[in-house]
Amino acid sequence: MRNFFIFILFLFSLNVFSQEEPNFSAIDSLYREDQFYFGVTYNILNDKPVGVSQNSFSTGLNLGLLRDFPINKKRTFAIAPGLGFSYSNYKENLIVEDINGTINYETIVSGINYDKNKLALYFVDLPIEFRWRTSTFESHKFWRVYTGFKVSYLLLSQSRYIDVDKSFKINNNTDINKIHYGAYVSAGYNSWNLYAYYGLQNIFKSGSLNGNPIGLGTLNIGLMFYIL
Template identity: 25%
Template structure:
């Protein structure tokens, strides 16, 4: 129930924020909220892993007003929550998952995750039934990004005290990412999908796990149309 309230609050804030955008501003703002997953998981992840994107895209018409091209700039975030009570570290240059109890005295692990943050450049080609807000749209494109922050976070209990531990490191993550995008919707609401052509982690990042860690994100988009 808390997650549903949090989702509703995020969409409400995004809707109110977009309502303040001047109608004569060229282009649009987009807020994506989705479910993030990996093509192959080196560690057991929970289904609550999520992806968030905030972007601005300019609009160019391509001959007909029904066909448009949208370059932009954005921020991308993904949080991967671990199913087991593990966190990430590096041993002899390799990324490893180790039990939290090996490094901490804990009574209960509430949450453990890997968070990654990117500066993104999205490019989309779109078709719309007609210009204006109340139109059906479908868009395909690509998105490239640069990783500027990565960290693990653990929330745990010791006795009656709630504790947090945050560790900023590279964890052999790829510095760059690129992938394909799909967006379909009507008016200000869309569904979107993203599939990464690059792996989340670098080649040979692990000892006993596959390096095929491409990202998949699917979810909903609210725009400032």
């Protein structure tokens, strides 16, 4: 019987504590927004040398963590540095081939039937954002405009070509820049946010096609999703 009354007292105490009003000011002083991100993009090549063109659908993926630091009392403005990873592929007609230890570039001859020709890039990213949003601690549905700058280090590059007669792959082409950087913006409401990234560094630091520098800049357009 004694144990029974102790159990009843325990349940009563839980009920009392559960009915206490939450400390909204404490919650408001601590909440942060959008600390994980995931994005998908369509990748467009800029500054292409004569004869180079894209084909099919070139895609990109971004994911990572951003640490949100609000800078005003309402927490509608914030700075957010982060760490992430990204993948970009570019499907185009530029063949990259190692011929006797020398990297050679040429375009696919019109009419050639090939299965695959693409450039894939894998990065670790260091983004930093300036953020504006209409958020409150009571709702995660709000308008946002985030602008940022991102520095990326190339972990791996792969150029791959396959047709009926031959197949080859070039890993870590030394003509490709190891450090990339660019500006981006993300804007939207709730889960859906438009995203655009403009690369300020060309993909290639050296290498030429028909006597012209390859270069190749990038513009990535897509959707960004944020998770607390």
